[in-house]
Amino acid sequence: MSKINLHADYRLALDEIKQRIQATQIRAVLAVNRELLVLYWHIGQTIVSLQQAQGWGGAVVEQMAADLQNEHPGIQGFSRSSLFAMRQFYLFFSPRFEIVPQPVGQLPWGHIRTILGKIKDVDIALFYTSACIENGWSRPILELQIEQGLHLRQGLAPSNFQLVLPAPQSELAQQTLKDPYVFDFLTLSQKAVERDVENQLVANITRFLLELGKGFAFLGRQYPLEVNSRSYFLDLLFYHTRLKCYVVIELKTGEFKPEYVGKMNFYLSAVDDLLSAEGDQPSIGLILCKDKDRLDVEYALRDVNKPIGVSSFITKEISLEVQAQLPTVAEIEQQLARKL
Structure with a gap:
């Protein structure tokens, strides 16, 4: 038995079977989920039809919830609040779709209820639906992205792309x-x-990568490059797996200045020559500033042949008075040493 287990052909066959089982399980889960959402759509449609035909208000929802729970006491998901959510689900999407929209049908019911509770526009809801599927967001991450208005920020950075x-x-x-x-x-x-921002971004790399979006692979901070026997250091270097290119990020805590573009253009030329391999696309630069004027950015990028974008960033700021009251690293270490 052990000899079979070690044979290369057997290992390949076993791996293939495992992959098929996993793929089948995923398809089964998605199929069950969609059937469940089709059921919820039908229940919502039925409730709306009864209310419109008979002039019943919320009473029909109360009665239906009680009857369904009496009929199926061991099955959850048919409470009064759940039925109202199914009604909302149908009313929200039915003006545009006759059945459950394809991307929506791939989301868990909890994600859909989050979207219904926070979004009033169908197109915006579909944006977050697609983003959820693409990025595999959990409900808390979905809520965070909605609260931070991702749909108002995505793709809006001025660039020369x-x-x-x-x-x-x-x-x-x-x-x-x-x-x-x-x-x-x-x-x-x-x-x-800039180094303060860089330190905290790297210390919170998971949250940083989440905000950057899918596809960014972190390669390092103060990444060294040598050009003409001189050393240069990139604030942050990433490789984007979908764009198939390096992404250089430079951090600026003040307002955008046109000279930042010239420096980034130099960095991108160096990365393309020193790091990029066959099949890589041209490297992209992102200048992150605390503030910027779009007209200044447009003029600065107008005749530049390297792909560069400029975005601002928002942080929580601590006042100088509060900052002065915070303990230093040395003070914290001293306190810890006394306790040991």
């Missing part, structure tokens, strides 16, 4: 960037410098 990148790449690159980025997990004083 359309001028310097081919159409498919430029569109995907543009949609990858946001404006502004919300770094509400950072706590910075008004006199914070």
